[in-house]
Amino acid sequence: MPAEIIMPKLGMSMEEGTVVEWLKKKGDPVKKGESVVIISSEKIENEIEAPEDGVLLEILAEQDETVPVGKAIGYIGQTNENVERSQSTTTIKQANQETATSVETMKPIEIDMKRQKPRVSPAARKLALEAGIDLNSISGSGPNGRITRADIQKAIQAKRSDSGFQLKRKPEIATMEQKPMNQTGVTVKAITGMRKVIATRMFTSLQQSAQLSIHMRADVTELLEIQKKARANLIDEQDVKLTITDFIAQATILALLNHKQMNSIYQDEHIHIYDSIHLGIAVALENGLMVPVISHAEKLSIREISRKIKDLSLRAKEGKLESEEMKGSTFTITSLGAYGVEFFTPVLNPPEVGILGVGTVTDTPVFVGEIVQRRSLLPLSLTFDHRVIDGAPASKFLSTIKDYLEKPYKMLV
Amino acid sequence: MTVMKSETKSITREKAKWMYEKMCEIRQFEDKVHEIFSKGVLPGFVHLYAGEEAVAVGICAHLDEKDYITSTHRGHGHCIAKGCDLNGMMAEIYGKATGLCKGKGGSMHIADVEKGMLGANGIVGGGFPLAVGAALTAKLKKTGAVAVCFFGDGANNHGTFHEGINLAAIWKLPVIFVAENNGYGEATPFEYASSCKNIADRAAAYNIPGEIVDGKDVVAVYEAAGRAIIRARNGEGPTLIECKTYRNYGHFEGDAQKYKTAEEKEKHAKELDAISKFRNYVLSKQLVTEKELEEIEGKVIEAVKNAVEFAEQSPFPQAEDLLKDVYVSYE
Amino acid sequence: MTRKISFSQAINEAMKLAMRKDENVILLGEDVAGGAAVDHLQDDEAWGGVMGVTKGLVQEFGRDRVLDTPIAEAGYIGASVTAAATGLRPIAELMFNDFIGSCLDEVMNQAAKLRYMFGGKAKVPLTIRTMHGAGFRAAAQHSQSLYALFTHIPGLKVVVPSTPADAKGLLLSSIFDDDPVIFFEDKTLYNMKGEVEEGFYTIPIGKADIKRKGSDLTIVAIGKQVHTALKAADMLVEKGLETEVIDPRSLSPLDEDTILSSVAKTGRLIVIDEANPRCSVATDISALVADKGFDYLDAPIKMITAPHCPVPFTPVLEDLYLPTPEKVLHAVAEMIGDESFVAV
16 A cells, blocks of 8 residues: 655644655655655655655645645555555554654644644635635535535635624626736745745734834843953863854843743733743844754753854854754744844743844943943843733743843853 | 259268258248247247258258358358257257357257357358358368358348359369358349349359259259369369259248249249258168168157247246357456 | 328428429439339339438439439438538438448448549538337347447538437538538437428538437437437436537538537536447547536546447347436436436
8 A cells, every 4th residue: 555645744733834845756766764855844854755666646735735734645565556545544643643743842733633634615715716715614514524615605604693794705806816927027936945934933923922022222231241241261172252243142041030921921811830941043144034942951051052052053064954943942032133123022932931033233422420431231122911911020020031141140150 | 154964963862861851840830930939939030941852951961070061141051961969959049058159149040069060140142251261270270161152142242252152263272152042032033133044154153063954853862962072172273053943931930922923932832942952862762771760750740849949948048048158268 | 281191101202302403403212212123013013222212203203303223321311411412412321230241342442532632622512311220120130229339430421310300401511512421320229209391491511409308417419319318318307407408410521519508508418429438429429528518527537328239139138238318317317326217
């Protein structure tokens, strides 16, 4: 029996993945363990290996096609074998369970068997697209659960009565809306892969949490001087220089230990507070961003943190991160300092409840006592989920970070 | 055209009895089918051979099971003369599972390949190349078999007539082309449809013997066939025998036959009837006794009656038979 | 004025009107007059075709224009091709479409191709009338429906009428069409009666007819199967479904617009074609809709065809071979997933 190549679940929240490239053509022989397809999801691209020796019998999901987790995207078998397509369900279950058990610190996820790609009639698919109906939100009334045109029409009706106003759904309008895609001078790209993940996550984040940002300036003149003066001493055996970022990370870790409620996630109407700090570091890439995670960051020295940050950033830029390295963060640091930005309102990385935004260090005249001095100020922006944390504790948390950065010796204690 | 003189060659007593029996069987069978068909019992349509018995029987009297025949839409007589089972034939005409073709062929496609009966045929002129192919097998495999192609006068204007006979002639294949010239191709007289006076005349074009015989005289047919078969078995190639005959019924059952005259029908049914003629012949030659002939006649009536009963009591095919035998192998 | 006449009479009438209108129209085939050169035969006693469809034509037009031919299809069909190309307008009768084997070259390589091969310098205004269809207990060599064979060949037009009125108007169009037309007559429809206009009228080739209006399901049915579709449509009303029945009437050219517009409305398509299924008109129409009307479809396309086997003789099997309204209901049940549909 031919073996399925399954869209793997590569992260806890991964529901679907996109085929980036088939490395083999239909009919090509493949060896077990050989890479056959690259898929992208969770801001990561992954090479999927052949489950057994044979021939790539069939490709079910073409390049750029997005497929739900657990669904077969291709078949490998012997040349004359017939592909039977009904195996999927148990495989999905197993795949989900395996992934689930590998996530230790997180709450076990629900195995949602309905999360298969729904069967949809072409007419229903077209109508849903025109009316902006999410097919995943509809259960089909046709044979084998196929979503039919009538199902979409019902959904449109429901949407109308929900929103309390008449939805103008005319094919003409839909066509007009699509028209700009054919204009010249406009490059139209499908939203796939990492972009799609970012889009979904950021949108969901803003839709589903109560975000509030607060700002402070930390005077890092002293910290910079220490860093400058002690540069030689701050180089470790692997020739790694400690940077201001490393100190910010360390200050954040220490502050989180003092304000545990910030080190939490909000999920299923529960606040999950973590003892361990899994610090996410946002890394800007050419075409997106990734958030590799430093697990159990509280157990690491500043040197180790520094090394970790550099290693993760480098590998993120090279696209070589393992998916394990990108999940389970409990708090994230993001920085736009390199671009001259001072303050901004970072968007939470759900289900986390806090994210620290770091701006660019600016030399500013500051009254120190009665004297105006040239001081280096670091703008800090903290976004937090007001469902979990109120303004006062959030401000205290941010103050703690500021305090560590302004009195760096405290970090050594 | 070579017209061969009829040499009297003795028909044995046993052969005479066999011939009489087969002629009677054909007549009885066809009369019975005519009767049943008119009652609306039989599906489709039938073309009856009654009147032409002497041709099939006179030819087939020389053949055994290793020899082949190809037939026409008017094939019941050929089947009987070649030894097909009456029960199996009648059941086939009824569309029953016990039919020779399991009910899938019907009257126009009765076949019994094991008996060398390569099938009645719904396509006029279909038999010429088919007989040639069977003869090619016989020649290459040196089985000593001959192939007889029965065809009607309607078919002699068909392209396959030329292609088939020419092929058999150039390869000297053991084929006997037997024209059953009953005067009408469907409703069209032979004289209108054919540019030749006799079908046998056309043999000259292929440089083979062409012989005309009285197709109502089974002895004449038997003798002509004997010569052709000897020639065929000797590797001298094909012969064309034209049997002038007559069909007692229409082209198909239901044909009003207005193109025929009442007189000609009457004449053929009575005075020129092949069976009466042969009956008188065997009695006059004292080959068979009156009593024996009556026994045969009784036996034949019984056999055909049994065939009808067998057919009527047989089951129809099952639904799953619909998709059987489209291919030898469905792998 | 209309009156009820049979399918067979409608065809006969069309030929009569065409022959009156244009003396270049001739009819030839096996026993189309019948009993040629039989002195005693009165013309009204002649067969007029094996099914009597051409009866009476020889009386009015004589044996010069109603020609009995020998059983030699390659000969007279081939002759009709150049008779047409050189000034006549022949109606050639191929008694059963199954006999095309005897003259396919004349149709496929001559009639269909002359005009194109000669750079448009020839036309072949030939109509070949031929019987098709199972259900007559005529077994494998007299029961096929081979219209797909001709539809495949460019240069031929293919017409398959389903009612007496259509048969008359389409046959007149075919006869006066300057291209070769293969005109299919289902032998089991000959006795079917229907309202037919008196006098000369034509129905354009290439225009489908909507035999019944409906909004929930489109059935495209060919020839006799239009009646299967109409019966099924009656039964489907009880299930609350309004069926649109489309009779393409000509398979080449095919009225794609009518079919596509209907499916755009109903979202569901069943094709009923009693011919064998592979490379058939059913697959062709299904492919058309899958290709050009994909977004209209709200259910898989269903084809109701004969199985991939020759036509069996015995009635019990032949009845299974043919499409039936029950098979249509079954297909609808599969399409919409309602088990209660399946007739017990």
